[in-house]
Amino acid sequence: MSKVIATLSDAIREAGLKDGMTVSFHHHLRNGDFVLNMVMEEIARQGIKGLTVQASSLFDCHYPLIEHIRNGVVCRIETDYMNGQIAKAISEGLMERPVLFRSHGGRPAAIDSGRVTIDVAFIAAPASDPMGNANGISGPSACGSLGYAIPDSRRAKKAVIITDNLLPYPLSPASIEETDVDLVVKVDSIGDPKGIVSGTTRMTRDPVALTIARYAAQVIEHSGLLKEGFSFQTGAGGASLAVTQYLKPIMKRLGITGSFGLGGITGYLVDMLEEGYFTSLMDVQCFDLKAVESISKNPLHKEISASRYASPLAKSAAVNALDVVVLGATQIDTGFNVNVHTDSNGYITGGSGGHSDTAAGAKLAMIVAPLFRARLPIVVDKVLCTSTPGSTVDVLVTQRGVAVNPQRKELKDMLKAGGLPVYEIEELKQLAENYTGAPKPSRPFGRTVAEVEYRDFSIIDRIGCVER
Amino acid sequence: MSKVIATLSDAIREAGLKDGMTVSFHHHLRNGDFVLNMVMEEIARQGIKGLTVQASSLFDCHYPLIEHIRNGVVCRIETDYMNGQIAKAISEGLMERPVLFRSHGGRPAAIDSGRVTIDVAFIAAPASDPMGNANGISGPSACGSLGYAIPDSRRAKKAVIITDNLLPYPLSPASIEETDVDLVVKVDSIGDPKGIVSGTTRMTRDPVALTIARYAAQVIEHSGLLKEGFSFQTGAGGASLAVTQYLKPIMKRLGITGSFGLGGITGYLVDMLEEGYFTSLMDVQCFDLKAVESISKNPLHKEISASRYASPLAKSAAVNALDVVVLGATQIDTGFNVNVHTDSNGYITGGSGGHSDTAAGAKLAMIVAPLFRARLPIVVDKVLCTSTPGSTVDVLVTQRGVAVNPQRKELKDMLKAGGLPVYEIEELKQLAENYTGAPKPSRPFGRTVAEVEYRDFSIIDRIGCVER
Numbered sequence: 001m002s003k004v005i006a007t008l009s010d011a012i013r014e015a016g017l018k019d020g021m022t023v024s025f026h027h028h029l030r031n032g033d034f035v036l037n038m039v040m041e042e043i044a045r046q047g048i049k050g051l052t053v054q055a056s057s058l059f060d061c062h063y064p065l066i067e068h069i070r071n072g073v074v075c076r077i078e079t080d081y082m083n084g085q086i087a088k089a090i091s092e093g094l095m096e097r098p099v100l101f102r103s104h105g106g107r108p109a110a111i112d113s114g115r116v117t118i119d120v121a122f123i124a125a126p127a128s129d130p131m132g133n134a135n136g137i138s139g140p141s142a143c144g145s146l147g148y149a150i151p152d153s154r155r156a157k158k159a160v161i162i163t164d165n166l167l168p169y170p171l172s173p174a175s176i177e178e179t180d181v182d183l184v185v186k187v188d189s190i191g192d193p194k195g196i197v198s199g200t201t202r203m204t205r206d207p208v209a210l211t212i213a214r215y216a217a218q219v220i221e222h223s224g225l226l227k228e229g230f231s232f233q234t235g236a237g238g239a240s241l242a243v244t245q246y247l248k249p250i251m252k253r254l255g256i257t258g259s260f261g262l263g264g265i266t267g268y269l270v271d272m273l274e275e276g277y278f279t280s281l282m283d284v285q286c287f288d289l290k291a292v293e294s295i296s297k298n299p300l301h302k303e304i305s306a307s308r309y310a311s312p313l314a315k316s317a318a319v320n321a322l323d324v325v326v327l328g329a330t331q332i333d334t335g336f337n338v339n340v341h342t343d344s345n346g347y348i349t350g351g352s353g354g355h356s357d358t359a360a361g362a363k364l365a366m367i368v369a370p371l372f373r374a375r376l377p378i379v380v381d382k383v384l385c386t387s388t389p390g391s392t393v394d395v396l397v398t399q400r401g402v403a404v405n406p407q408r409k410e411l412k413d414m415l416k417a418g419g420l421p422v423y424e425i426e427e428l429k430q431l432a433e434n435y436t437g438a439p440k441p442s443r444p445f446g447r448t449v450a451e452v453e454y455r456d457f458s459i460i461d462r463i464g465c466v467e468r
Numbered sequence: 469m470s471k472v473i474a475t476l477s478d479a480i481r482e483a484g485l486k487d488g489m490t491v492s493f494h495h496h497l498r499n500g501d502f503v504l505n506m507v508m509e510e511i512a513r514q515g516i517k518g519l520t521v522q523a524s525s526l527f528d529c530h531y532p533l534i535e536h537i538r539n540g541v542v543c544r545i546e547t548d549y550m551n552g553q554i555a556k557a558i559s560e561g562l563m564e565r566p567v568l569f570r571s572h573g574g575r576p577a578a579i580d581s582g583r584v585t586i587d588v589a590f591i592a593a594p595a596s597d598p599m600g601n602a603n604g605i606s607g608p609s610a611c612g613s614l615g616y617a618i619p620d621s622r623r624a625k626k627a628v629i630i631t632d633n634l635l636p637y638p639l640s641p642a643s644i645e646e647t648d649v650d651l652v653v654k655v656d657s658i659g660d661p662k663g664i665v666s667g668t669t670r671m672t673r674d675p676v677a678l679t680i681a682r683y684a685a686q687v688i689e690h691s692g693l694l695k696e697g698f699s700f701q702t703g704a705g706g707a708s709l710a711v712t713q714y715l716k717p718i719m720k721r722l723g724i725t726g727s728f729g730l731g732g733i734t735g736y737l738v739d740m741l742e743e744g745y746f747t748s749l750m751d752v753q754c755f756d757l758k759a760v761e762s763i764s765k766n767p768l769h770k771e772i773s774a775s776r777y778a779s780p781l782a783k784s785a786a787v788n789a790l791d792v793v794v795l796g797a798t799q800i801d802t803g804f805n806v807n808v809h810t811d812s813n814g815y816i817t818g819g820s821g822g823h824s825d826t827a828a829g830a831k832l833a834m835i836v837a838p839l840f841r842a843r844l845p846i847v848v849d850k851v852l853c854t855s856t857p858g859s860t861v862d863v864l865v866t867q868r869g870v871a872v873n874p875q876r877k878e879l880k881d882m883l884k885a886g887g888l889p890v891y892e893i894e895e896l897k898q899l900a901e902n903y904t905g906a907p908k909p910s911r912p913f914g915r916t917v918a919e920v921e922y923r924d925f926s927i928i929d930r931i932g933c934v935e936r
Contacts, residue, residue, distance in 0.1 A: 001789055131784050159783075168697065169789055170728050172748055172770050179775050179782035229636065260638050280640055299767070302640050307647050314647035315627075316599050321469055321637055 002130040003184045008042050008162070011185045012120075015158040017043065020050045021119035024156060026149035027057035027081075028124070028136060028285060032195025035124035035162050037064050038187065044073045052076040054118055056107060056148040056306070057351070060084025061195060069094055078116070080104050081351030090449055091347045093465040099348075099450040101341065104284070105310025105317065105357035106455040108151040113313055115457065121156035123149045123176060124190045128163040132181025133174035136286075136303075137296035139165030141191040144286025144295045145265075146175040150305035153180040164190045175303055201266040201288040203245065204238035211399040212368050213242030215420065216326055219395055219402060221250050222418030223364050223411065225323040228256055232278070233263040233358055234326040236287045239368040243326050244268040251277055262309070262318050263325075263354060265301070270294040273301060282318050284309040284354075310357035312455045319354070319361030327355055329369045331383040334425050336390030336405045338367055339383035341452060344376040346445055346466050352387050357455055359392040364411075367396045377432035377439050379425065384442060386461040387452060396425060403428050470598040471652045476510050476630065479653045480588075483626040485511065488518045489587035492624060494617035495525035495549075496592070496604060496753060500663025503592035503630050505532050506655065512541045520544040522586055524575060524616040524774070525819070528552025529663060537562055546584070548572050549819030558917055559816045561933040567816075567918040569809065572752070573778025573785065573825035574923040576619040581781055583925065589624035591617045591644060592658045596631040600649025601642035604754075604771075605764035607633030609659040612754025612763045613733075614643040618773035621648040632658045643771055669734040669756040671713065672706035679867045680836050681710030683888065684794055687865055689718050690886030691832050691879065693791040696724055700746070701731040701826055702794040704755040707836040711794050712736040719745055730777070730786050731793075731822060733769070738762040741769060750786050752777040752822075778825035780923045787822070787829030795823055797837045799851040802893050804858030804873050806835055807851035809920060812844040814913060814934050820855050825923055827860040832879075835864045845900035845907055847893065852910060854929040855920060864893060871896050 005011045017023070023043070025036045036055065041064065043051065049072045053065070056079065063085040068074045078100040082090065090099055102110060110116040125134035126141045136146040141164055153159045153176045161176065161184045170178075204210065216239070220226050232247075234240045245268070251258065258278040261269040265283040267290030273281050274294075281301045286292045294301045310319045319325075330349065331339040338359075343349045359365035365388075369378045379396070394411060396403045401421035404412035416422050423431075433439070445464025454460040473479045485491070491511070493504045504523065509532065511519065517540045521533065524547065531553040536542045546568040550558065558567055570578060578584040593602035594609045604614040609632055621627045621644045629644065629652045638646075672678065684707070688694050700715075702708045713736070719726065726746040729737040733751040735758030741749050742762075749769045754760045762769045778787045787793075798817065799807040806827075811817045827833035833856075837846045847864070862879060864871045869889035872880035884890050891899075901907070913932025922928040 001784075003784070131789060168727065170748060170750060170770075170786065172768070177776055178784045178786075179773075179779065182783055259636065280638060282638060300640070302638075305647075308645055311647065315650055316469075316471070316646045318638065318646075321599060 003132055003181060004130045005183050005185055008038060008185050008187065011160050011183045012042055012046060014183055015120045015160055017048055017120050019048055022052040022054050022117060024054040024118045024121040024152045026123065026152060027055065028143040028146055028148060029141065029191040029196045031059040031061045032192040033061055033124060034189060034191050035122060036062055039122045040065065040068050044068055044071065049073055050075045052078060054116060055079045057081035058086050062086050066094060078102065079351065080107055081353050083349055087348040091466045093449060098448045101351050101450055101452045103352040103356045103455050104306055104354040105312055105319065106453060108307040109311040109313040109455065111151045111155045112307055112311060118152055118156040121152040121159045123153060123159060123161050125161045125163040125176065127165045127167050127171060128161045128184055129167055129169040129171035130184060131169055131178040132161045132176065132184050133171040133178045134161050134176040135171065135173050136175060141193065141196060142292050143196050144292035145283045145303040147284035147304055147309060148306045149176060151307050158182045160185060162187055162190060164188060197286060197292060198288050200290060201236050201241060204242050206238055208370050208399045209238040210242055212239040212370065212397055214246050215402060216243045216366060216368050216397045217246030217250055218418060218420055219366060219397055219415060220247060220324050222414050222420065224414060225364055226254065226256060230256060230258040231260045231262065231321060231323045232258060233322055235328055236264060236266050237328045240326045240328055241266060241268060244272060248272065248277060262322055265291040267291055310354055319358050322358060322362040324364045324366065325358040325362040326366050326368055327359065329367045329378065331378055331380050332367055332369060332396055333380050333383045334429060336393040337383050337386045338388040338393055339385045340387040341385040341463060346384050348450060348463060356388040359388045360455065365392055365394050367393055369398060371398045371400060371428065371432035372436045375436050377436045379429040379432050380439060385452060385463050389460065398428055400431050401428065471600055471649060472598045473651050473653055476506060476653050476655065479628050479651045480510055480514060482651055483588045483628055485516055485588050487516055490520040490522050490585060492522040492586040492589040492620045494591060494620060495523065496611040496614055496616060497609065497659040497664045499527040499529045500660040501529055501592060502657060502659050503590060504530055507590045508533065508536050512536055512539065517541055518543045520546060522584060523547045525549035526554050530554050534562060546570065547819065548575055549821050551817055555816040559934045561917060566916045569819050569918055569920045571820040571824045571923050572774055572822040573780055573787065574921060576775040577779040577781040579619045579623045580775055580779060586620055586624040589620040589627045591621060591627060591629050593629045593631040593644065595633045595635055595639060596629045596652055597635055597637040597639035598652060599637055599646040600629045600644065600652050601639040601646045602629050602644040603639065603641050604643060609661065609664060610760050611664050612760035613751045613771040615752035615772055615777060616774045617644060619775050626650045628653060630655055630658060632656060665754060665760060666756050668758060669704050669709060672710050674706055676838050676867045677706040678710055680707040680838065680865055682714050683870060684711045684834060684836050684865045685714030685718055686886060686888055687834060687863055687870060687883060688715060688792050690882050690888065692882060693832055694722065694724060698724060698726040699728045699730065699789060699791045700726060701790055703796055704732060704734050705796045708794045708796055709734060709736060712740060716740065716745060730790055733759040735759055778822055787826050790826060790830040792832045792834065793826040793830040794834050794836055795827065797835045797846065799846055799848050800835055800837060800864055801848050801851045802897060804861040805851050805854045806856040806861055807853045808855045809853040810931060814852050816918060816931060824856040827856045828923065833860055833862050835861055837866060839866045839868060839896065839900040840904045843904050845904045847897040847900050848907060853920060853931050857928065866896055868899050869896065
């Protein structure tokens, strides 16, 4: 009784993969992932063509996709995020068919509802038993949560576990359950630990980021939401992450215990859990080794699936219970629309991830961003790409002050009363332009290279080809 | 943000329950369950008629169903097991439409595949948060695993949690996840602790049962399966349970550590886990307080869903990895077919539960039964109802000796070599009849009152009306 099959090549054949099908991958191994590349290389070797790659995210390490696209092995990409060489090539017109961007909540909604059909899910697993019970918490490629792979495993016609750490049945905990797994392949290594998670997520020392983070913590303090049972999500980026270090003394002073920390989890949120600032963590993805270690041993640190994290079609998801989320931006416009897909030159450098999901769900969605980067203004008249609609964004925090969405008048009054430097967003734009000069009119963009599907499945923007 | 609704009456209306729909219930509160009765009473009060009750099991406490059937509120029952007054009334012709019996694996297979549609699942939960994250491990009605409720929660069009223990969000662990829950109702009490689980499952002192258990342990010893990584399931009945006390010294003497214990879990399997005889327990249902306590605190004691326990449509289920299962019988015939649905008089007194699933999955399916009960022979020419086909049964163990299915010649040789008293099953039948006399020819039975659907969805037998 075993689903273990000798080689990846056999697994691809046994799974019945054919031209034109959809293959899926998760991104918990991040820029250390070996699995997408080894699978696609073997698929190419077998002469299979015209595939859709349905990946929760793509990183620089996935550059071999460029050749597979050129050779017709891959003709379509659907993902929540991409960066690095593949993103640059897509921006410059590599693919005939536009990439479809979803969010981390929209993707599981599309999968759970049958809008997306996955023919074969290839699931990188840091640990698996011979029947496909799998988790991310042990072995040389431990990555912690496998939250983004769970919907794929449950809905794919065929699910193939690829692991470098085969353990005895029954493996527990089983993030992926044997009920959903067809085949298990043992390989030498599924990833490069150095790329999978950063050893520790480092706290920024950039004074601009720290100023922004300090204001952000003050906004939370005066938002009316910082009370017993407070729930919180923040990203792993400079200013976002630094919010935790300013929030802790405020919570301590006010004697407040939060309920849950959500999201991609860093060691800083683990510290807050262990120090009693929160009573639990709900973890769809671990960002650093401390988070990986914590989820493997602390029962208050729980793995959640992407559906439970953020699916808009779930009967409810964790983002709906979120008080405050702190998010980044490459651009934000005077309508509070946020771009996290492209840089200021229109090159794809990211994607929604959970940005638009948490903004829609949280009671307070806060954007932290410097007024400008590399002499390009961040606050602009019109973002090059709307990733998150302004109607779901409550406040922008910069190093010079904060701007509140006019929809949230009562919040504006509270922040003013709290002594924060509150401006109109047009004033912050003007402040930025005082440093950078008025931005050059955007270059003309060519045909559509990517579409942005919002979590309600509507296309909210299109990204044009960058003319080199 | 809350799904809590004031009353059960409101919940039924809000869930959109209409005439002719299907409502589902789980049986983890066993004979202490208040929820099925309170829901059906309110449904009756609202004048809703013609419902199908899709219950994982029904017990004596559910006798009010009899009135709901007479009044047309319920016109169909689908269940895996029933006993007590409702079973007696069904046997005597209460319902026009036959009851459909499934197994504990066949039921989730039917639900997961869409063969069964559940309009509203009413899920008794010993603990829930306001968004419907629920578990069975705490509160006054703690019952441990909620394994049988998990498929219902995932597939029902509407899922309503009924709890007497509302806890803060996010409740963890979440056996039932908020993604699947529509409404939460708080009531005074969901069950009577005395009926939910027995305080302790008591070991039998019946010398016949102990003799059978001793032989059963010897059969396991000589089956070739008792080696490192051995996996095991046994029921909570007299002889079945007693097997554990004879198996332990054998495992100790041989220096064997098993892998997992499966199934409905008793304190005796918990002892074996804690004493290192097994490395984990996979628990779809807790039979006693010790099991409830263990699952709430021991990470090696894991809850599994009914699908993962036994679904024949899962890509694999735990029963497929099972070495040995020890099962009871009300009758077994010379073709090794087993009856667990009726007594020797043809009255419905039970059902498959996991009987046919584990028999089909395990490498060794063993029936333990006395030769006769109350002067009625257990080994017969033809069972009154085939619950588990003889092709999946390997060996019968009685107080006078064992009989091996002729399909398993090598097993017969091993047991003989091990010194066990091996007979042909016809010889055991004759031994029984030496005590009881030849059984009376069965009385004629009337129209079909129940159909037995095997785990492959075929109808393998029909149960006739008992003429009073």
